[in-house]
Amino acid sequence: MALVVQKFGGTSVGTTERIGRVAQRVVRTREQGHDVVVVVSAMAGDTNRLVGLAYEIDDEPVGREYDVLLASGEQVSIALLALAIQKLGHKSRSFLGHQVEIMTDSVHGRARIESVGADVLREAFARGEIAVVAGFQGTDKDGNITTLGRGGSDTTAVALAAGLEADVCEIYTDVDGIYTTDPNLVRGAQKIDRISYEEMLELASLGAKVLQTRSVEFGMKYNVPIHVRSSFSDAEGSWVVPEEDTMEQVVVRAVTYDKSEARISLVGVEDRPGVAADVFDILSEANIVVDMIIQNASREQGRTDLTFTVPKANTQEATRLMDVLSAQLGGATVSADTAISKVSVVGVGMRSHSGVASKMFRTLSDASINIQMIATSEIKISVVIDELYTELAVRLLHRAFGLDAA
Amino acid sequence: MALVVQKFGGTSVGTTERIGRVAQRVVRTREQGHDVVVVVSAMAGDTNRLVGLAYEIDDEPVGREYDVLLASGEQVSIALLALAIQKLGHKSRSFLGHQVEIMTDSVHGRARIESVGADVLREAFARGEIAVVAGFQGTDKDGNITTLGRGGSDTTAVALAAGLEADVCEIYTDVDGIYTTDPNLVRGAQKIDRISYEEMLELASLGAKVLQTRSVEFGMKYNVPIHVRSSFSDAEGSWVVPEEDTMEQVVVRAVTYDKSEARISLVGVEDRPGVAADVFDILSEANIVVDMIIQNASREQGRTDLTFTVPKANTQEATRLMDVLSAQLGGATVSADTAISKVSVVGVGMRSHSGVASKMFRTLSDASINIQMIATSEIKISVVIDELYTELAVRLLHRAFGLDAA
Numbered sequence: 001m002a003l004v005v006q007k008f009g010g011t012s013v014g015t016t017e018r019i020g021r022v023a024q025r026v027v028r029t030r031e032q033g034h035d036v037v038v039v040v041s042a043m044a045g046d047t048n049r050l051v052g053l054a055y056e057i058d059d060e061p062v063g064r065e066y067d068v069l070l071a072s073g074e075q076v077s078i079a080l081l082a083l084a085i086q087k088l089g090h091k092s093r094s095f096l097g098h099q100v101e102i103m104t105d106s107v108h109g110r111a112r113i114e115s116v117g118a119d120v121l122r123e124a125f126a127r128g129e130i131a132v133v134a135g136f137q138g139t140d141k142d143g144n145i146t147t148l149g150r151g152g153s154d155t156t157a158v159a160l161a162a163g164l165e166a167d168v169c170e171i172y173t174d175v176d177g178i179y180t181t182d183p184n185l186v187r188g189a190q191k192i193d194r195i196s197y198e199e200m201l202e203l204a205s206l207g208a209k210v211l212q213t214r215s216v217e218f219g220m221k222y223n224v225p226i227h228v229r230s231s232f233s234d235a236e237g238s239w240v241v242p243e244e245d246t247m248e249q250v251v252v253r254a255v256t257y258d259k260s261e262a263r264i265s266l267v268g269v270e271d272r273p274g275v276a277a278d279v280f281d282i283l284s285e286a287n288i289v290v291d292m293i294i295q296n297a298s299r300e301q302g303r304t305d306l307t308f309t310v311p312k313a314n315t316q317e318a319t320r321l322m323d324v325l326s327a328q329l330g331g332a333t334v335s336a337d338t339a340i341s342k343v344s345v346v347g348v349g350m351r352s353h354s355g356v357a358s359k360m361f362r363t364l365s366d367a368s369i370n371i372q373m374i375a376t377s378e379i380k381i382s383v384v385i386d387e388l389y390t391e392l393a394v395r396l397l398h399r400a401f402g403l404d405a406a
Numbered sequence: 407m408a409l410v411v412q413k414f415g416g417t418s419v420g421t422t423e424r425i426g427r428v429a430q431r432v433v434r435t436r437e438q439g440h441d442v443v444v445v446v447s448a449m450a451g452d453t454n455r456l457v458g459l460a461y462e463i464d465d466e467p468v469g470r471e472y473d474v475l476l477a478s479g480e481q482v483s484i485a486l487l488a489l490a491i492q493k494l495g496h497k498s499r500s501f502l503g504h505q506v507e508i509m510t511d512s513v514h515g516r517a518r519i520e521s522v523g524a525d526v527l528r529e530a531f532a533r534g535e536i537a538v539v540a541g542f543q544g545t546d547k548d549g550n551i552t553t554l555g556r557g558g559s560d561t562t563a564v565a566l567a568a569g570l571e572a573d574v575c576e577i578y579t580d581v582d583g584i585y586t587t588d589p590n591l592v593r594g595a596q597k598i599d600r601i602s603y604e605e606m607l608e609l610a611s612l613g614a615k616v617l618q619t620r621s622v623e624f625g626m627k628y629n630v631p632i633h634v635r636s637s638f639s640d641a642e643g644s645w646v647v648p649e650e651d652t653m654e655q656v657v658v659r660a661v662t663y664d665k666s667e668a669r670i671s672l673v674g675v676e677d678r679p680g681v682a683a684d685v686f687d688i689l690s691e692a693n694i695v696v697d698m699i700i701q702n703a704s705r706e707q708g709r710t711d712l713t714f715t716v717p718k719a720n721t722q723e724a725t726r727l728m729d730v731l732s733a734q735l736g737g738a739t740v741s742a743d744t745a746i747s748k749v750s751v752v753g754v755g756m757r758s759h760s761g762v763a764s765k766m767f768r769t770l771s772d773a774s775i776n777i778q779m780i781a782t783s784e785i786k787i788s789v790v791i792d793e794l795y796t797e798l799a800v801r802l803l804h805r806a807f808g809l810d811a812a
Contacts, residue, residue: 075478080459096551
């Protein structure tokens with residue numbers, strides 16, 4: 001007998017018919033003798049409806065009340081799922097965020113889970129109940145409802161699995177696992193059987209939408225095995241687990257790309273202390289998230305070039321802010337390019353294998369693809385290239401690092 | 407400066423535009439210098455949508471999870487109203503049932519409020535906030551969400567007004583007050599300026615839909631002045647208040663009618679102890695609510711006749727149950743009549759004025775309207791008559807007791 005946490009997203013509970021199918025799967029797990037906690041998101045259309053209502057009242061709804069509104073979505077889906085499970089002859093009980101003491105900080109809209117209370121769920125197991133928990137929501141120490149932001153239900157599920165020391169946290173989704181690259185782009189993309197938390201963290205922060213970054217961090221911190229699998233089949237998916245000895249034998253685990261960013265360049269910036277601080281202070285005050293940053297010596301004496309990437313949506317504002325700053329930067333020239341993409345290779349094997357960077361750069365240069373920026377971590381290399389060559393670069397790298405299916 | 411509780415029903419918050427209008431009214435009260443608590447129901451269409459979803463899963467959804475589902479409706483309306491009030495430049499904060507400690511028993515679907523916590527609302531006033539509270543819902547001692555049943559938001563409002571010792575509980579509705587009879591039926595119907603709790607209780611239990619019975623009981627117990635008024639105008643409505651000396655000067659306050667019941671007769675029932683108990687035990691087990699009961703001596707020796715009324719929807723089942731019981735009742739004949747109505751006159755003045763009953767019966771007999779059953783309380787006389795004569799009887803009684811407008 002195991003303790004299993006299962007998480008289903010908004011699409012999986014988008015209609016009462018689909019809720020019925022989720023109930024059947026949950027009951028099947030229960031009938032294998034396991035204790036089950038199910039975490040669900042709001043029904044797919046519901047969140048949009050609620051957001052629409054709020055925007056009818058305020059052009060920029062935020063804060064405490066917006067969280068109260070959005071959290072009502074999961075209240076609907078947990079109640080319906082509990083009813084559907086009862087209809088199948090099993091005991092079930094729903095729990096809102098505050099009812100399972102999912103304690104968060106007070107940052108409405110993107111609260112962070114600080115702790116979870118496992119006792120009420122253990123009592124539910126003792127009564128033979130299947131527990132259905134609202135994802136995405138928590139409560140702060142003053143009893144205010146908070147929400148966890150995009151993909152927050154993943155985090156709820158993994159946090160509960162951690163708190164309960166569950167045997168596995170199953171994330172059900174519309175794909176059947178995590179792939180070596182986007183299968184829509186590369187025919188030879190392969191499902192990854194096992195991947196380390198660190199690799200998954202890099203993939204998540206590089207834009208893979210399968211798991212929210214924060215949920216992977218939780219998994220890593222508390223050693224929760226996460227099983228990403230399909231809502232539509234019983235096939236094994238991908239396991240996200242602590243790093244294993246054999247994992248380093250694979251040099252590159254996956255190739256990813258991200259077209260959501262733009263590049264801003266400041267050419268001929270005065271080379272004195274505090275310049276970079278000025279630039280990024282101003283962007284931070286405008287709530288613009290900067291991803292990659294590169295600073296080079298300029299050809300001109302006493303000058304330097306500064307280049308960074310921001311979300312495409314912020315290009316105009318970032319350019320405007322830099323133009324304003326330009327005089328203080330010694331008359332630097334500001335330019336922006338939205339036709340770029342970031343292509344990355346990820347793998348814990350890089351730590352013990354040299355030559356990954358040179359192989360990556362060689363592969364791109366052989367295809368005459370120019371590299372505009374480079375950023376690295378211990379287990380990742382990212383390059384910025386012309387957006388036009390994204391697909392070509394991904395295919396070539398996927399093959400070069402031996403990831404194509406035989 | 408006063409403390410005002412305002413309650414708005416589902417129709418008043420049925421769209422975001424209407425929520426905006428409610429916000430304006432609330433803010434106007436606040437700007438007069440009063441502390442305000444607003445209690446709202448779910449948006450008019452929302453409850454039906456939620457009920458519909460539940461019925462897609464179960465033909466007879468009940469219990470804890472159904473309450474969780476329905477309670478999500480008020481969560482939406484309080485959040486939107488709080489946002490709308492903030493948009494008008496005022497501080498506002500929403501509260502769910504458990505957040506203001508509306509403690510109830512554990513009878514899901516028709517829970518009774520046992521106590522309310524006033525402290526969090528007083529703290530909100532101290533911060534200058536307009537408090538927006540979810541009607542219709544509470545929490546039991548184990549933290550389960552409960553709902554109060556039909557019209558429950560009235561009860562929430564009056565209970566909070568009682569707990570806060572508010573100066574007034576304003577119930578906003580689509581009529582402009584309580585009338586001496588149905589204005590759609592009698593042209594001369596007049597708005598009642600002041601009515602006692604006891605009279606209002608009788609009217610509510612006789613089917614007047616303006617206030618839920620339980621909310622009037624709360625008002626009476628804690629002496630909360632209730633002001634029933636229109637959402638669409640600033641005109642004074644009707645005040646429900648403790649009985650005043652002048653009230654007994656009016657013999658009859660109002661005339662009401664109710665066509666929702668059917669009459670069941672058992673003729674020639676064996677006259678022995680326990681027969682009536684058998685009959686009403688069986689009806690009660692079938693969850694059939696019996697209103698009027700009359701037992702007469704039969705013309706036949708050792709026999710009696712038993713007549714009672716039940717909701718029309720239960721006529722068939724009640725008849726069937728009585729048929730089954732008939733043998734045990736000494737072969738009584740069972741008959742049912744759905745073409746009846748109950749017409750009542752209500753007034754605290756009856757306690758000090760004699761002759762009300764005879765005047766009522768005489769008025770009806772002068773018009774050749776036959777009385778089938780009679781029931782009385784200290785301040786009410788009800789008669790059952792042929793449904794056909796309902797409107798005629800109401801008009802004649804309204805005039806006979808001097809209630810027609812001059």
